[in-house]
Amino acid sequence: xxxxxxxxxxxxxxxxxxxxxxxxxxxxxxxxxxxxxxxxxxxxxxxxxxxxxxxxxxxxxxxxxxxxxxxxxxxxxxxxxxxxxxxxxxxxxxxxxxxxxxxxxxxxxxxxxxxxxxxxxxxxxxxxxxxxxxxxxxxxxxxxxxxxxxxxxxxxxxxxxxxxxxxxxxxxxxxxxxxxxxxxxxxxxxxxxxxxxxxxxxxxxxxxxxxxxxxxxxxxxxxxxxxxxxxxxxxxxxxxxxxxx
Amino acid sequence: xxxxxxxxxxxxxxxxxxxxxxxxxxxxxxxxxxxxxxxxxxxxxxxxxxxxxxxxxxxxxxxxxxxxxxxxxxxxxxxxxxxxxxxxxxxxxxxxxxxxxxxxxxxxxxxxxxxxxxxxxxxxxxxxxxxxxxxxxxxxxxxxxxxxxxxxxxxxxxxxxxxxxxxxxxxxxxxxxxxxxxxxxxxxxxxxxxxxxxxxxxxxxxxxxxxxxxxxxxxxxxxxxxxxxxxxxxxxxxxxxxxxxxxxxxxxxxxxxxxxxxxxxxxxxxxxxxxxxxxxxxxxxxxxxxxxxxxxxxxxxxxxxxxxxxxxxxxxxxxxxxxxxxxxxxxxxxxxxxxxxxxxxxxxxxxxxxxxxxxxxxxxxxxx
Amino acid sequence: xxxxxxxxxxxxxxxxxxxxxxxxxxxxxxxxxxxxxxxxxxxxxxxxxxxxxxxxxxxxxxxxxxxxxxxxxxxxxxxxxxxxxxxxxxxxxxxxxxxxxxxxxxxxxxxxxxxxxxxxxxxxxxxxxxxxxxxxxxxxxxxxxxxxxxxxxxxxxxxxxxxxxxxxxxxxxxxxxxxxxxxxxxxxxxxxxxxxxxxxxxxxxxxxxxxxxxxxxxxxxxxxxxxxxxxxxxxxxxxxxxxxxxxxxxxxxxxxxxxxxxxxxxxxxxxxxxxxxxxxxxxxxxxxxxxxxxxxxxxxxxxxx
Numbered sequence: 030x031x032x033x034x035x036x037x038x039x040x041x042x043x044x045x046x047x048x049x050x051x052x053x054x055x056x057x058x059x060x061x062x063x064x065x066x067x068x069x070x071x072x073x074x075x076x077x078x079x080x081x082x083x084x085x086x087x088x089x090x091x092x093x094x095x096x097x098x099x100x101x102x103x104x105x106x107x108x109x110x111x112x113x114x115x116x117x118x119x120x121x122x123x124x125x126x127x128x129x130x131x132x133x134x135x136x137x138x139x140x141x142x143x144x145x146x147x148x149x150x151x152x153x154x155x156x157x158x159x160x161x162x163x164x165x166x167x168x169x170x171x172x173x174x175x176x177x178x179x180x181x182x183x184x185x186x187x188x189x190x191x192x193x194x195x196x197x198x199x200x201x202x203x204x205x206x207x208x209x210x211x212x213x214x215x216x217x218x219x220x221x222x223x224x225x226x227x228x229x230x231x232x233x234x235x236x237x238x239x240x241x242x243x244x245x246x247x248x249x250x251x252x253x254x255x256x257x258x259x260x261x262x263x264x265x266x267x268x269x270x271x272x273x274x
Numbered sequence: 275x276x277x278x279x280x281x282x283x284x285x286x287x288x289x290x291x292x293x294x295x296x297x298x299x300x301x302x303x304x305x306x307x308x309x310x311x312x313x314x315x316x317x318x319x320x321x322x323x324x325x326x327x328x329x330x331x332x333x334x335x336x337x338x339x340x341x342x343x344x345x346x347x348x349x350x351x352x353x354x355x356x357x358x359x360x361x362x363x364x365x366x367x368x369x370x371x372x373x374x375x376x377x378x379x380x381x382x383x384x385x386x387x388x389x390x391x392x393x394x395x396x397x398x399x400x401x402x403x404x405x406x407x408x409x410x411x412x413x414x415x416x417x418x419x420x421x422x423x424x425x426x427x428x429x430x431x432x433x434x435x436x437x438x439x440x441x442x443x444x445x446x447x448x449x450x451x452x453x454x455x456x457x458x459x460x461x462x463x464x465x466x467x468x469x470x471x472x473x474x475x476x477x478x479x480x481x482x483x484x485x486x487x488x489x490x491x492x493x494x495x496x497x498x499x500x501x502x503x504x505x506x507x508x509x510x511x512x513x514x515x516x517x518x519x520x521x522x523x524x525x526x527x528x529x530x531x532x533x534x535x536x537x538x539x540x541x542x543x544x545x546x547x548x549x550x551x552x553x554x555x556x557x558x559x560x561x562x563x564x565x566x567x568x569x570x571x572x573x574x575x576x577x578x579x580x581x582x583x584x585x586x587x588x589x590x591x592x593x594x595x596x597x598x599x600x601x602x603x604x605x606x607x608x609x610x611x612x613x614x615x616x617x618x619x620x621x622x623x624x625x626x627x628x629x630x631x632x633x634x635x636x637x638x639x640x641x642x
Numbered sequence: 643x644x645x646x647x648x649x650x651x652x653x654x655x656x657x658x659x660x661x662x663x664x665x666x667x668x669x670x671x672x673x674x675x676x677x678x679x680x681x682x683x684x685x686x687x688x689x690x691x692x693x694x695x696x697x698x699x700x701x702x703x704x705x706x707x708x709x710x711x712x713x714x715x716x717x718x719x720x721x722x723x724x725x726x727x728x729x730x731x732x733x734x735x736x737x738x739x740x741x742x743x744x745x746x747x748x749x750x751x752x753x754x755x756x757x758x759x760x761x762x763x764x765x766x767x768x769x770x771x772x773x774x775x776x777x778x779x780x781x782x783x784x785x786x787x788x789x790x791x792x793x794x795x796x797x798x799x800x801x802x803x804x805x806x807x808x809x810x811x812x813x814x815x816x817x818x819x820x821x822x823x824x825x826x827x828x829x830x831x832x833x834x835x836x837x838x839x840x841x842x843x844x845x846x847x848x849x850x851x852x853x854x855x856x857x858x859x860x861x862x863x864x865x866x867x868x869x870x871x872x873x874x875x876x877x878x879x880x881x882x883x884x885x886x887x888x889x890x891x892x893x894x895x896x897x898x899x900x901x902x903x904x905x906x907x908x909x910x911x912x913x914x915x916x917x918x919x920x921x922x923x924x925x926x927x928x929x930x931x932x933x934x935x936x937x938x939x940x941x942x943x944x945x946x947x
Contacts, residue, residue, distance in 0.1 A: 067806035068777035113804075167681050193804060194832045196679035196847065197935050198942055201893050208877040223833075224807055228896030229876075247897060259896070260807060260835075267808040280744035284733065291732045476728030480787070483692045483722040485714070486745045 031058045032091075033185050033216035034079060039088035039097075041074050048074040050239035051088065056232075058184075061207060061217045063227045063247075066236030067267045072220050073189070075236070079218070080187055081105050093184040106134075109178035109186040113193040117174050119163040123154060126162055127177065134181035148176050168199030175206055179215065186210065188219040192226065204229050224260040233259070235266050242266050277486055281494030288468065289498060295464065303456045303506045307513045310448040321405050324351040324362050324371045329378035337390075340416050341372065346408050363395065363437055370394045370405045387429040394436055406434045449514040450602045451575030453507060453533070454595040457540045458569050460503045461496075463561040465544030469495055470557035473548075488637070496541050503540075507533050523609030532605055532615065535622045536598040540565075542629035543594070549636040568593035575599060597621045643706065645670045645795055645826040646691065651700035653686050653849075660686045662849045664700070668828060668842075673821045675840030676830040677938070683849040684830040685725055688799045691828070692722045705794055718746070721793030723784050725800040731773025735764055735783055738772050739790055746791035753792040756823065760816055761786050778809035785816065796820065798829040802836065814839045834935040845938055852941040857934060864932035864940060866890050866902035869910065873922040882920050888912065893939060898926075900936055 034056040041049040049071045056062045066072040077083040079092050081101035090097040093107040110116075117126050127148060131141035149155045152172055162170060171191060178186050188207075192200045204226065211217050211231075219230065227233050227247060234244040243250055243266060247259055254262045289295050323341075327334050342349045350368050353359050362368055373391040375381065382388040392409055394402035410432050417430045472478040481491060511529075514520040522529065547564060551557035570576060572586070573595035579587055590596050601618035604610045612619075646668035653661040661683045668674045676684050689695040691704055693713035701708065707715040729738045739761075743750045754761075764782050767775060772783060781801060788796060798817075802810045814836065821827055829840070837843045837857050844854040853860050871892075873879045880899055883892045890902040901913070910927045917925050932940075 067808055068804075070806075167679070190804070194680035196682070196832075196942065197834060197939050198893075199679070204894060205877075205880075212877070222804065222806055225896045229894065263807050264811065267806065277745050277747060280741055284730070284737070284741050287733055287737065288730070475731070476724050476726045477730060479694055479724050480722060480728050480742075481745065482694060483717050483720060484742075484745050484791075485718045485747065 032056065033058045033060070034062075034090070034092050034218065036079075036090040037088055039075070039078065039090045040086045041071075041078060041083065042086045047239050049078070049085075052236075052239075052241045054234055054241060054244055056185075056216055056218060058216055059211055059214045060232065061211045061219065061230045063230030063233035064218060064220045064236070065227055065233055065263060066220075070236040070267070071239040072236055076187060076189060076218075076220065079104075080108060080110055106181075107184050109181070109183040111174050111178040111186070111188050111191055113190040117162045117170060117177070120161060122159050122161055123149075123165075123173065124158045126173070127180070130177045130180050136181060144180055148173075148180070152176060168195045168202070171195060171199075172203060172206060175203070179210060183215065185216040185218060188217065190220055190222060192221065192223065200226075224258065224263055227259040227263070235263060237267055278490050278494050281486070281490065282497050285468075285494060285498045289502075298464070299460060299502050299506070302459065303452075303510055304513070306452050306456065307449075307510055307517075310452055311513075311518050320348040321346060321370065321401070322350040322368045323347045323405075324353050324359070324368045325349055326353040326356070326359050326371060326373045327378075328376040329374050331377075331379040333379035333382060334374040337374075337413065337416050338372070341409060341412050344408070344412055346405075346412075359393070363393070368395070369401060370409065372409065382428055382430070386427070387431055390430055390432045392432055392434045394434065402436055406432075410434075447603075448575075449510065449518070449520055450599040450606075451570075451573065451595075453510055453602065454536065454569050454573060454575065454598050455566075456506050456510060457503050457533075457537055458543075458565045458595070460506060461499050461537055461540035462544035462547070462565050463558075465496055465499050465541055466547040466551065466557040466561055467554050469545070469548035470551045470554045473551075474553045492545060496545070499544075500537060500541065503537050504533075507537075520606065522606050524605035525611065528612055528615075529602070529605050531612075532598065532601045532619070535619055535626075536594065536602075539594040539598075539622045539626050539629075542626045542633070546629040546633045546636075549633040549640075569595040572596065573599050592625075594622060594625050643670065644668060645672070646674075646702070646704050646828060648687075648691075648702045649700055651687070651690060651697045651702055653683075653690065653695075654698045660849050661690075661697075664851055666844055666851065666854060668826065671821065671824055671826055673817060673827045673829070673839075673841045675837055675843040676828065676846055677832075677834060677837050677843050677934070678830070678846035679832050682846045684846060685799055686849075687846075688722075688724075688797055688828075688830065692720060692797050693717060719794045721788035721791070721796045723788045723796075723798045723801055725803065727780050727784060729772045729780070729784055729787060732771055734769050734771055735775070736768040738783060739786055742787040743790045748791055750790060753790060756792055756820075757786045757789050759819060760789075777805055778812075781805060781809070781813065782816075785813075789820070794826065796825050796827045796829075798827065800830050800832065802831055802833060810836070834933070834938055837934040843934075845934075845941060847938075847942055847945065850945070852945060853937070860934065860937050861932050864902075864937050866904070866940070867906055867908070868930055868932050868936065869901045869903070869913065870895070870898045870926075870928045870930045871901050871913065871917070872898045872924070872926040873917060874924045875922065879917070879922060882917065882922070886913070886916055891940065891943060893936075895935075900930070902936070902940070 032055045037053050038051045039049060040047065040051055052075060064072055064076065074083065078085045078097055079090065081097060081104035085097060092104045095103040095107065097104065118129070121129065124145060127145045128141060131144060136144065149158055154169070154173070157165065175191060192203055195203070207217055221227065230247065232244065232246050233250065234241045236242065245253065250262050251257065251259065254265050256262045256265065289299070325338055327338065341347055351362055353362065359371055371393045373393065375389060378388060390413060392406045394406050413430050413432055421427055515522060543565065547557055547560045551560055572590045572593040575595065579590050579596065582590065597618040601615040604615050644667040648664055648666040651661055651664040652659065664687060676687065678684050690697045690709060691702060693709055693716050696710060703709065704716045705719055709716060733741065739750055743752070760782050764779050767779065772780065775783065785801065802813055805813070817827055817829065840857065842854065842856050843860065845852040871879065871883065876894065876897060880892065880894055883889055883899055883901055888903050888908045890904045892899050892901045910929065913927055914925055
């Protein structure tokens with residue numbers, strides 16, 4: 030199968046501190062890949078490198094077929110990104126936000142119009158189209174923010190703790206959006222602190238102290254560590270982490 | 275007391291660790307004084323001068339041409355009598371006058387030495403010194419040229435006289451304005467921003483839910499900036515006296531009182547701004563609008579209030595800096611006592627009371 | 643006597659009701675959890691209890707002191723850790739702790755026994771500015787600062803949000819030990835799995851309390867038969883079960899679907915047949931007990947209807 034993300038011995042050092050240490054992994058097209066790790070284990074740094082926001086120290090990596098060293102601009106055009114701190118403008122309306130993000134990704138006006146329509150129907154936000162984003166409940170903001178990360182039909186979408194703090198029903202609705210997206214062939218790369226969400230992923234990796242300590246399907250990992258939940262797997266792996274982060 | 279002490283220590287730690295704050299607190303006042311003292315008032319291109327030529331001979335006219343064509347000076351008037359000279363100085367139209375004695379060329383060739391008098395307006399002391407130095411060197415040049423042709427050594431002797439103009443316009447008039455600006459910057463802006471920072475980062479919530487009373491918090495915030503402002507005031511005044519020759523004619527205690535009163539007004543303004551602003555950014559913008567514009571534009575610091583349209587003059591009355599500048603000029607230059615500035619002091623006191631009251635009301639409103 | 647007593651508290655911001663008629667009491671020495679999503683009203687309730695804001699109506703007391711009339715006394719005896727990291731980032735670990743001890747008129751040594759366990763984790767970094775600590779460390783320092791004056795009641799507003807599962811477990815261990823020392827603790831969290839670590843919990847959604855009880859009692863109140871269902875294609879399974887006529891509710895839980903049924907008569911075999919008919923493979927069906935998350939969603943569903 031075609032690889033969406035491929036890294037080989039990818040490393041990032043800040044001074045004498047190695048934040049990401051020789052990580053090697055592959056994510057297939059259309060896969061939901063969970064990228065787990067304790068706070069400070071190096072997840073964010075690795076993700077920033079893959080998004081073309083940070084220059085790696087050494088190793089190799091390609092994202093959507095582009096090299097993270099030399100083709101960072103192309104990478105940015107072919108990926109979507111959403112973080113838990115939503116990237117929406119609270120003081121603009123929903124429509125204005127859609128318009129803005131469509132424009133910065135270079136979509137034509139007709140395309141933006143078409144996308145706006147689709148998006149509003151899909152999220153059932155038709156009536157709120159002209160209200161300010163600030164007035165939306167948190168869960169809706171997150172769904173909107175996710176849809177905007179997909180507005181330019183990226184090949185891969187990076188989600189950084191997308192469901193932090195939302196209620197359990199909204200969290201599940203959000204995951205259904207993720208499933209739909211993956212079904213349509215977009216690769217989903219997601220970080221989360223909810224271990225039950227790790228089980229929604231096709232495969233997960235667990236980072237400890239800058240290294241990937243385990244990578245497999247949730248089922249296989251549970252078997253491997255003789256654990257009944259991902260929570261236990263995570264605990265077994267991450268407990269050994271050094272306290273100095 | 276122990277609580278207040280540790281709050282103040284904490285506050286000083288914040289200041290010491292913030293390199294930018296240190297720069298604003300200690301380097302900025304010196305830079306501002308130097309900037310105003312030298313760069314702004316030291317404009318010696320086309321300085322306006324008057325010539326009183328009592329000889330009108332070939333030498334005096336030649337020298338006048340040389341001076342005027344140098345580009346540094348612009349001849350504003352040709353005078354006939356000493357009386358005219360005094361008038362033209364009093365009107366403040368010129369910065370320097372050059373006086374040639376009668377029989378200028380004759381004396382020069384016969385006595386081998388002749389006097390030229392330079393009279394400068396010393397209220398712009400730096401300008402005065404610079405102008406007379408320029409004039410002096412042009413005169414020396416002319417003398418050397420003549421000597422070369424003659425093959426002997428004849429001398430022009432210049433004597434310089436410094437005159438104060440009765441309008442008291444000049445070099446140290448920027449000092450009260452700079453004092454006002456610095457105190458506003460440190461006491462009001464820094465207090466407002468650092469209080470807003472506590473709100474923005476959430477630390478205000480934690481210290482509010484503690485036995486610290488609001489008064490202790492505010493006092494602890496304000497004291498470090500009060501101390502720094504006082505140090506800066508001393509630095510500025512010392513520079514004014516020793517570098518720019520500003521006189522302190524009044525009572526030093528009264529001067530301290532005026533400064534303190536304005537400091538408290540600035541602090542209250544900072545506290546009031548912080549009671550409205552939730553973030554540092556908002557505090558900063560509010561400070562620029564409420565502090566700097568009135569202090570710079572509506573205080574008589576740069577633009578004289580009496581030249582403004584009436585409605586603007588009315589607005590100027592609410593600028594604390596206006597009252598401070600009036601009071602401090604009175605004390606420092608005229609040397610007046612408290613009986614002449616009680617009104618300025620009362621207005622400042624009134625402003626302090628109003629601003630503190632507004633802050634309290636605003637803070638209480640936030641809670642409910 | 644109840645340590646925290648909340649009577650008919652409402653809070654209105656403009657046209658938005660953030661808290662609607664909240665009634666709650668928390669006993670002396672209890673570890674009480676307030677469970678709900680962001681924006682449910684947890685922080686608003688905390689603000690009222692720690693005297694940072696006034697309720698629109700109703701009354702509340704902490705340790706016998708009224709939140710409005712006796713704010714001063716409350717501030718002396720409570721420890722408060724706000725949702726966002728709220729320490730001085732430019733002061734070192736030690737300076738922060740020292741400052742918070744001194745504003746309560748004490749020193750670190752006075753109550754060192756209370757923070758010792760936690761402080762030892764961060765002591766190696768005591769000269770480091772707080773802003774340069776990792777997430778888990780910051781949280782431990784914030785807890786130390788809230789404890790250093792030996793409060794009678796501890797208010798922790800979402801202390802574990804954004805913290806990884808390992809640090810979260812560690813943190814809850816600390817809370818248990820503090821509770822054993824007699825401190826009443828009110829803690830809020832959006833993580834449902836933390837509910838079982840509390841003695842009693844209140845489930846809050848959109849400004850209303852949906853249930854208050856022990857976690858066990860809340861779980862017992864879930865009356866629908868509940869099955870954990872698994873097949874090869876999870877997303878398809880979820881969609882198909884949603885169309886199943888016996889389904890009361892169904893939600894994804896990890897790699898399985900939790901299926902609540904309308905009535906007791908429906909058996910696993912009926913579900914099996916239904917799914918088999920739709921072409922599902924590797925079907926696994928197990929009868930299970932509900933968790934807090936099942937109850938929370940059930941209550942949300944009920945409230946919405």
